[in-house]
Amino acid sequence: MFLKRYLIPRLIQYVLVIVLGITAVFFIPRLLPNDPVLRTIAEMRARGAYLEPGAMDKIISDLQQMYGLEGSLWEQYLAFWGRLFRGDLGVSFFQFPTPVIDLIMTALPWTAGLLLTTTILGWVIGNLVGGFAGYYSNKQWSRVLDAIAMVVRPLPYYIFAFALLLIFAYYLRWFPISGGARLGMRPSWSWPFIQSVLWHSFLPAMSILVLSAAVWFQTMKLVVQNVNAESFVTYAKLSGVKEGRIVSRYVIRNALLPQITGLGLSLGLIFSGALITEIVYSYPGLGTLLYNAIINGDYNLIMGITVFSILAITTSVLIVDLIYPLFDPRIRYM
């Protein structure tokens, strides 16, 4: 039952979305009237990029392959997929001849570390605080938190990031203005390096954490205010169950399920926002890599990052969706 009703349709959707996304990546450069290869090369020249003659030939053939300009459209499309399956995203132009996948893998730990911690912490904190604030919605502190959330909530991450940067890095000078670790430090598992990384990533993390916590806080508070009116809560109160226990055991738990679905749906947005936040702080993750790729007109790298992100996001959403039945006692198909 579980397999047929839930898992298989979801997996089919997963594959279809990836195919659709990557097909879009393949076709977008073709929708345009001009030759993408010549265009890219002209753009690189216009930017004053110096290339050795050998490098130029390699790039032209690479571009032709990447844009799939060899053979018929269908063959090109299949070849494109073939390369993807081998994990081959082509070579970067601006750091020639480093393969795109290597650049992505260098930047990935930074982004993954930042995103995983902030998304999970933001979700947990937002839901816990929101749950209590919803239960005690008449208290003063609950109203204050609500007001803060109303102000912070609509801001994009990077706007908030700029505000934090101005206050805490420029004006108060508590945190560094940019970078991922102190200049010249080599990545290692030593304590000074970890300390430096944590210190540098504090503001970027706060930009994402506070905003996403505000989103979960608001939804959770509203849902809990509704759950409050349910008879099982009244029953628990009348039976003399401690308030803290009612909130954490009965109320929040019941309201948590839609929040899991919400988490899945918002992953894409969080990801996009985080990329720009990285640029604001010159944090050495995928966002900054993307920025450099755009500045240098490195189309291969942009395509690589896009393809990679499509895979990463859709897979994360799939994982969240597959975890969901484990939390919902009503869904037990197995």
Place this chain on the structure above:
Amino acid sequence: MKLFRDLLRDYRFAFAFGVLCILVAFALLSFFSPYDPSRWGQVPRDLRPSAQHWLGTDSNGQDIFWTATFAVRNSLIIAVIAGVVSRIIAVIVGMVAGYKGGTWDRVLMFFSDSLLVIPLFLIIVMMAMLIRASLNLVTLGLLLAFFGWAWDARLIRSQILSLREREFTQTAILSGTGTFKLVMNEYMPYTTPLIFSTLINNMAWAIGLEITLAILGLLDLATPTLGTMLYWAINYQAILLGRWWWVMTPITLSVALFIALYWLSVSISEYLDPRTRVQRVGAG
């Protein structure tokens, strides 16, 4: 008018409406600007705020106050184009999916779900990169509109689904009303509030994405928008060099704009239906 007076009683609506009026007035000031926004080096560079240059000047040699008036105007133009055009797509998709149902529904919803799951912003970056030369306020607005309808189409669809089950639909069909007329005359009045509140949210989204694309350097950087102002500030390391007034102006304006739009949409949708607040906030 009565509706408006009722809404004004909500302090959030009153505040947001006031802020928006101020911002629009600010944008209209651009028509009286003594400077040409596309020309650089018209004033001395990097001056602090003073009586002569209220918000200082930037490293391009532009007066920040007057550049900002153009920036707000241009950002609002992009937002309105993106918002209105994507509303049209969202309404059509939502209504066809909701009313026709079946295969139409499944295919259209598959597309809108895909748009929600795929990190769209990267696809938009790729598009913007390729059509960069022809990106202006209108084409950017249309590009954003093309991608910005998915979530709202879903909301409209679910409303149509529930309207379709109402009795008046049966009555209308049995008395020979055509589909188009039914949708236009009977369904539109119900969905208008939803369309309007999603319009405001979508405008905020478009402004945010405009800023994103500009920070990445993908827009016409000679046209002042909130995003391009930030782009130049980042490009010249304004914070590192201590030119806070340069960063502060677009940031303050964007914060005011985002909060005003959000409060407007929250107060309107709460006024129209207290329950929609749960749904809308859930949108992430």
